[in-house]
Amino acid sequence: MSKKILIVDDNEFMIEVMTYILNNKGYDVIALNNGDQVLDRIKTASPDLVILDMMLPDADGREICHEIKHNTDTRDLPVIICTGSNDVKLSMNQPGSPDDILYKPFNVDSLVDMVAYQLAA
Secondary structure (H helix, E strand, O other), rough: OOOOOEEEOOOOOOOOHHHHHHHHHHEEEEEEEEOOOOHHHHHHHHHOOOEEEEEOOOOEEEHHHOOOOOOOOOOOOOOOEOOOOHHHHHHHHHHOOEEEEOOOOOOHHHHHHHHHHHHHO
């Protein structure tokens, strides 16, 4: 059974690229283009990993990550924040922080290696 990854990004092209790369590596991908359904989708789809854009039009990815990490049912779910900003690095050691940061633009190997590392942890 392949691992399931939830991608949350408002950029459809980014979703397409990550989905293509991860599908080719054998992962099942679920995608959302907004933040308001993330917690419900986690409950219904039970992903093994979440890749979450930091800046969504309807939500802040850091706040969604905080909610995931402070919920007893989802706190062990690995979360990778995807961002073009360096500001998120400052909050990495705070409660509710993501497990890793994928900086945009990223290369294929960085994405694949980070996903594999988080799923193996």
